[in-house]
């Protein structure tokens with residue numbers, strides 16, 4: 242019962258943080274501050290008030306439209322809030338009460354912001370990758386989950402493999418992806434970085450084919466790869482060891 246209550250509160254806290262991540266996704270690429278200034282409608286500038294800021298519920302109460310100018314509010318706002326809620330819930334269910342929750346939840350929140358900025362603008366801001374890198378290095382020093390060489394190996398595998406692909410593909414894999422996967426590799430270490438790459442390429446390939454099959458993307462049209470690297474990193478961080486053990490037991 243206590244566990245169920247704790248799990249529910251992790252979901253709610255995640256949804257509230259997801260609402261802040263929406264602000265980061267919108268403002269960071271526009272060089273606006275995310276600390277000051279309340280949320281506003283991008284069309285008419287009307288500030289959101291009180292209950293309208295509640296994650297998901299605010300959107301439902303407004304029926305997806307701005308109160309002043311009735312501009313449509315993208316359903317992506319509540320979607321990001323729900324997604325972050327589920328990420329927090331799954332992380333808590335996987336780790337239980339553990340100081341490492343802080344390490345993982347902050348990193349996953351960062352990955353949500355990186356994913357959606359990449360989807361919107363096809364860029365992965367250096368500042369965010371730097372924060373991820375510093376965060377991974379900090380935890381490697383403060384509360385290491387694996388040895389120094391496993392962590393370094395993960396960074397070199399993640400950054401190195403994507404660097405080779407970026408060179409071979411002449412730019413369809415961007416420098417942002419390379420740097421992101423270097424940081425994610427340090428965060429995950431070996432062998433989890435290999436799992437993350439495997440999941441990223443599998444999911445990216447499947448999504449690419451699905452988009453081509455439904456004619457929403459042309460064959461050579463570039464597709465942001467950051468979201469798939471983030472998905473792979475998230476999956477590997479929570480379930481990678483189990484996946485790696487299962488794979489090795491099949492050999």
Ligand SMILES: [Zn+2]
Nearest residue numbers: 282285307310
């Ligand atoms: Zn408006």
